[in-house]
Amino acid sequence: MPDVDVLVVGAGPGGAVAAWHAKQAAPELDVVLLERDRAVGSPVRCAEGVGDAGLREFVNPDGADWASRKITRVIFQAPDDTEVLVAERGVGWILDRTRFDAYLAAQAAAAGAAVLVGAEATGMSRNGNDRWHVRVKERGQDDVYRARVVIGADGVETMVGRWAGLDTRVPSRDMESCAQYVLQGIDFDPDAIYLQFSEAIAPGGYAWIFPKAVGIANVGLGLVALKTDGRNARQYLDAWVARRFPTGARTGYTVGGVIVHTTIKKTYAAGVMVAGDAAHMINPLSGGGITNAMKAGRLAGCTAAAAIREGDTSERRLSAYHKAWMDLLGDDHLKYYRIKQALEHMDDASLNSLARTVNRIPQEKRSIGRIFAHALIKHPQLIPVAARFFV
Amino acid sequence: MRRVTPDTIAVVDLAVCDRCGLCLPLCPPEAIHLELNVLTVERAACTGCEKCVGPCPVGALAMVPYA
Numbered sequence: 467m468p469d470v471d472v473l474v475v476g477a478g479p480g481g482a483v484a485a486w487h488a489k490q491a492a493p494e495l496d497v498v499l500l501e502r503d504r505a506v507g508s509p510v511r512c513a514e515g516v517g518d519a520g521l522r523e524f525v526n527p528d529g530a531d532w533a534s535r536k537i538t539r540v541i542f543q544a545p546d547d548t549e550v551l552v553a554e555r556g557v558g559w560i561l562d563r564t565r566f567d568a569y570l571a572a573q574a575a576a577a578g579a580a581v582l583v584g585a586e587a588t589g590m591s592r593n594g595n596d597r598w599h600v601r602v603k604e605r606g607q608d609d610v611y612r613a614r615v616v617i618g619a620d621g622v623e624t625m626v627g628r629w630a631g632l633d634t635r636v637p638s639r640d641m642e643s644c645a646q647y648v649l650q651g652i653d654f655d656p657d658a659i660y661l662q663f664s665e666a667i668a669p670g671g672y673a674w675i676f677p678k679a680v681g682i683a684n685v686g687l688g689l690v691a692l693k694t695d696g697r698n699a700r701q702y703l704d705a706w707v708a709r710r711f712p713t714g715a716r717t718g719y720t721v722g723g724v725i726v727h728t729t730i731k732k733t734y735a736a737g738v739m740v741a742g743d744a745a746h747m748i749n750p751l752s753g754g755g756i757t758n759a760m761k762a763g764r765l766a767g768c769t770a771a772a773a774i775r776e777g778d779t780s781e782r783r784l785s786a787y788h789k790a791w792m793d794l795l796g797d798d799h800l801k802y803y804r805i806k807q808a809l810e811h812m813d814d815a816s817l818n819s820l821a822r823t824v825n826r827i828p829q830e831k832r833s834i835g836r837i838f839a840h841a842l843i844k845h846p847q848l849i850p851v852a853a854r855f856f857v
Numbered sequence: 858m859r860r861v862t863p864d865t866i867a868v869v870d871l872a873v874c875d876r877c878g879l880c881l882p883l884c885p886p887e888a889i890h891l892e893l894n895v896l897t898v899e900r901a902a903c904t905g906c907e908k909c910v911g912p913c914p915v916g917a918l919a920m921v922p923y924a
Contacts, residue, residue, distance in 0.1 A: 586893060624882070
């Protein structure tokens with residue numbers, strides 16, 4: 467029955483950064499990072515896009531083998547395929563998540579954390595002695611880890627949050643169902659990401675093309691099941707790919723869920739913090755969660771280290787993590803969520819006309835804010851929602 | 858949560874399921890489990906609400922008579 471100070475469940479970007487920063491902040495602590503699957507970073511359930519600035523807070527992507535492609539342009543596509551190029555600076559990267567997640571786990575290991583693969587947490591309970599007893603199944607063997615602090619970075623299907631009594635349920639309308647192919651031999655601008663919005667293509671979400679290399683891309687979509695005509699995400703994707711890339715070779719396939727909600731009301735309990743997708747820390751407008759999870763992981767890891775040093779891992783002490791997250795990004799996500807709700811009022815005809823209007827603005831002056839302003843002029847019913855966002 | 862016996866409950870087709878876990882946080886009674894890479898629906902806990910069925914990206918969940 468091993469005793470550890472910090473047990474991190476889930477070795478995605480959030481968990482790896484949590485373990486890395488906990489150990490870095492307090493090198494005397496025993497920090498263990500658990501990964502359910504037999505390899506960190508696999509299977510990939512992600513479109514792999516990440517913003518440049520957020521990434522650089524942690525690691526340097528220049529020349530890294532885990533960065534597949536640098537992105538310098540964003541192309542929005544209307545339902546009728548009208549393209550709107552939005553001027554952005556230093557946009558971002560398409561990662562190789564298999565290598566990226568392994569690289570982050572290696573940083574945690576280099577800092578002194580123990581990384582265990584093929585180790586699945588199957589339950590936990592709090593005993594009176596200020597420690598969580600976490601049951602872990604590893605190579606068919608059951609073990610119990612006694613941890614002062616458990617960090618749940620166990621993704622969309624989080625169990626740690628539930629075991630700790632936190633409400634991690636998602637309203638169906640805020641869960642996007644996603645399906646994605648890796649397509650090879652297709653023609654597109656390899657320096658751009660493409661985002662297509664249309665009720666007919668991806669109701670309640672969007673379809674994407676994220677380049678991995680010249681001629682190779684993650685091509686997928688996310689949709690809200692309540693808004694569909696009865697087909698599932700894979701069937702919607704098959705229809706879109708058949709139209710856009712009929713000759714592309716499908717060399718990979720993945721499905722999953724993206725929570726486009728706001729941060730759960732309580733991300734902590736005595737001796738427990740949850741981070742990343744597990745706590746719904748995803749930008750609800752873009753569905754992007756990688757750097758959100760890493761920032762939350764850093765906060766959780768540092769909070770755990772400080773709390774253990776102070777000898778106080780109570781619920782009250784760990785509430786500092788929740789507050790820090792809400793100040794950093796959680797409150798912004800509430801605003802993005804309102805914009806998302808506003809955009810849901812736009813039908814395909816409105817989106818087509820908006821794209822043509824925006825294309826009359828000089829390219830260098832186009833920004834998300836200006837596009838939104840034009841949407842308001844065309845659709846005054848959005849103003850009350852927009853007012854809440856800007857106020 | 859008081860539970861009455863539902864007319865139908867959810868079942869998972871493991872040949873189709875991709876183990877993505879999307880359905881877990883959607884289940885109000887937390888009747889869906891993913892352990893050791895196998896998805897199960899806890900028959901005694903499912904309330905038949907169907908909230909897991911539509912969102913499954915591959916259509917692996919379906920409702921069947923409780924009987």
